[in-house]
């Protein structure tokens with residue numbers, strides 16, 4: 001497979017106006033949502049009501065596709081931030097902070113603390129982290145009661161606590177067959193779509209072919225059809241997570257290579273995108289979705 005030879009960076013214009021406001025322009029052609037009916041908790045009660053109103057007890061809930069999303073960010077995209085983000089944008093897909101599967105499993109009597117959210121926050125994606133398939137499956141099952149719209153597995157976190165000792169996050173990119181198995185277990189325990197958020201590589205495991213191998217294996221051997229690509233590799237040489245979001249160079253050409261080489265999959269671009277002009281440029285260049293992290297938080301009225 002060849003590189004796309006496409007560099008988005010050059011086509012990015014200066015920061016524009018409100019990215020959230022612009023997202024209102026899109027027509028509603030949202031995907032069908034069929035949630036889980038097992039809900040008895042405070043924050044998910046309305047989810048149950050919505051679903052139980054319709055024929056056969058299920059209402060198709062329509063959202064815009066995830067053309068624009070706000071990234072999962074530990075300690076940042078908490079309930080308070082997401083409530084604010086939803087006031088600003090009706091349609092942006094909001095991601096939770098990463099929650100370790102072990103936390104969900106071990107706190108199963110205290111789940112509201114970790115998983116409850118206001119129904120206004122839909123569409124919302126739960127990001128989980130972990131490398132124990134049994135716990136990933138169980139955590140997904142426990143999360144069903146909260147009616148998240150998608151379950152995402154973190155394959156991009158370079159924090160030593162996660163990628164080193166914890167052996168999950170971006171370390172998982174080194175074992176695509178395991179990720180496929182994990183994603184199959186997650187998908188088997190939920191009715192909503194599943195997705196993977198990853199980097200373009202780790203250390204010297206950073207060729208485009210190795211990235212393709214990861215995407216090929218995960219998409220072929222699990223139901224994962226949506227990938228969010230943080231378009232820089234991770235360095236596991238002891239630099240901090242913040243440095244790992246700045247030092248490795250962005251290689252958008254990898255992202256556009258994936259768009260070309262896996263036409264049946266859905267790809268969301270992430271990393272270094274800071275304004276509405278850049279969001280629009282990425283969409284015009286073919287990205288199915290655009291995810292903003294720091295810009296959506298630091299300059300929420302872009």
Ligand SMILES: Cc1cc2nc3c(=O)[nH]c(=O)nc-3n(C[C@H](O)[C@H](O)[C@H](O)COP(=O)(O)O)c2cc1C
Nearest residue numbers: 071072073074097098154230271272273292293294
């Ligand atoms: C404070 C902070 C916490 C983050 N926590 C997570 C996380 O929990 N899960 C994850 O997949 N990425 C996490 N990220 C990475 C972002 O989701 C995103 O991939 C990264 O910031 C690059 O996008 P950006 O340039 O638009 O910020 C975090 C980033 C920041 C700034």
